[in-house]
Amino acid sequence: MIIGFKNVDDHKGSTTARVLVDCLAEWDIKRVFCITVDNATANTSAMKKFKEEFMNQGEDALEGLNEVDDSVTAIRNGIQYVRSSTNRLKSFEFQVDTSKMTRGSLPLDVKTRWNSTYLMLDQAIKFMAAFEKMEAEDKPYIDYFMELESGKKRIEPASTTDWEEAERLVHFLVIFYNLTLMLSATKGITSHKIYNEIVTITRNVSKISSAPGDDETLRLKALTMMGKLRKYWNPFSEVSEFETTKSKSCKMNKLLIVVTVFDPRKKMNFANLFFEKLYGKESIDYNLLSESITDIMKRLYDEYS
Template sequence: MNTHIDKRCKKYRPVDPTQKVLVKQPSVSGFGSSLGVSKFDQLRCRRALAEMLILDELPFRFVENRGFRRFCFELCPLFDLPSRRTIVRELYQLYIDEKMKLKKYFSRSKVRVCLTTDTWTSIQNINYMVVTAHFIDYDWQLQKRILSFSQIVDHKGDSIGKCIENVLIEWGIDKVFTITVDNATANTTAIGYVIKKLNSWQDDGAILGGKYLHVRCCAHILNLIVSDGLKDLHDSIVAIRNAVKFVKSSPSRLDRFKNAVAHEKIGTKGLVVLDVPTRWNSTYLMLESAVKLRKAFERLGEEDIHYVNYFRDDENEQKRIGPPNCDDWDNAKVFINFLATFYDITLDFSASLRVTSNIYFKSWCTIRNQLNLLTNEIDPLVSKIAVSMQQKFDKYWGGLEKTNNLLILAVVLDPRYKLGYVKFRFDSIYGVEESQSMISKLKGVLLDLYEWYTRFYGSSGGGAKETDDVFSFGVGGGLSDDLEFGRLKATDEEDSLW
């Protein structure tokens, strides 16, 4: 039959695989389309299917669903749908291709990266560690790539340091700007180990010999400060948490609460969320949502006997604190106003797709001023919490010697603030005399950085060369050979996945 169709049949004319057809092409933004020409490519279709599973977080067996296979057949009968085992191999090959592109970029561009790492233990008592790289490309775009997610033996400093060393060797990275970690003591040992290795690999492996390589996670420090202030939770928070637990404990109770919200005509569609007691930001969200629905809780107290009995004495259980009264709701408002600033700053610090180093000093000043005001608050509850937080703040961020000076210099290099803004803040916080000494130290750090960069890079003309377009990761059929020195070019066969 194949011989008849291919050679003898005069009525059947096979389609030229190189023939392009008129199709609608999606725009770059993903909305709308325009007319263009394209041709069917089995490999590109399979790679696009693999990327769909990644981007939409779909299971491998999705490709074998009857509905999806029927849809693909009607859409393009020429496409041979792979099985789940075949698509797994395609996904792994996609990972290998993208890894090779990134390694080639690191080796040719010699970009200096900032690393972020963290370790934790799963519920199966298995230790894990992740290493993420952030760097600025020559188009001044912030790039983020997860380099490693692996098991480690323990949380000791030597184990963490060796894991970071293996990641740097595997990816061909020998220039590191900073490493951001939490405040665990083991991380100090790990950073010291990495500094020693970077300095042994090459002279400019670490800035100023690694003096400012160690950056303590600002979001983690802020979490320690606020958590220390809230360690003795007020009964008002516990009472509101118990009320939320009652509402969230069963579907019937949640339905009765929704009816109460509807009868009170509360103009919000959101429902209460139960917090995690060890995470203060979730407690803030719980209080914020509960206060908005206060009238619904009060209606439950008037009409729902089960809600009232939930807080009464029980022979078998200890009496629960609650239900929340007027004083509890007023105290909740105080907590919300108190924590709002810290919650917003935590969100700013936690951003991963934009540069945050230049907002550190301004946020630091905001937190310090806020604590100074709250320690003198008339409300004894607020002042007690603020005093506890102030002590923790002084422990981690008390002065210039307790913070990485590069985070302050980021504000100096920001044209919106410069050194005058730092001097103004220091004058108002420490006084003019002490401020002059601190500004003098910052100028010394700036001078050291300038001399270090001049010694290693001054002979190249003082300017960075444009050597990359950064990335051509995507739907191509593999690693592109269309590479100039240090430049990864995006071609028609390789569109951007991200």
């Protein structure tokens, strides 16, 4: 939805920031995922000022505007070097050949799209040994990381720790990538699959967030994500159009579960199995969810009849 066209009196960053804040205020918008601008210098100042002012509305206002992880940036910088000229690519392919690896493409991600970052890292990890040999033997590669970028020295070539961090991130993101492919299919119906995949995400993230072990970094990331998941999947929320007060349960749109019940291979037994996996069969949440779905089904039937 286009919420408005606004006149910006001048090209000052403070003016752009003020117009943007005022526009969002008109619609009572208090949370922003991302903002897209062109590469005009004034926009850098505008986004800085906007962030400072908009953050005053609450610490969760800017959900997606986080700093890029240094480990990912280090790997991305290495790929940018390899892709920047034919000679650099030949040098990299020489290291690939001498390391007895199969050649392959090195995609560069779109920083604002997590799935493209996943694909970039997944492919780059296969050539980790070649990048390490570049660092050890290729002086132009080292010199590249000594150059300034936007007035700052580039993050150094990916270290062993960076590659380990990337492997953890890929292990985490593959869960979402595979499910995204399934749900974004265009040649078949996917609505009856959504709840199944949401349960899969919840169970995987929950397992990682509670698993003891050495991978504390990944566990903390999963723990943070569980906090966001609970905002949408927690019990005891507002009553929806097809719910009675007695049957209110979680914040999600329960029609996602209803459409699963309509799948003749699954029906209500399948939905109850998910409730059991998520909350435990003897829990209050299990009983409330099961009752609420049955209640919605009855009310839908009454509406239909």
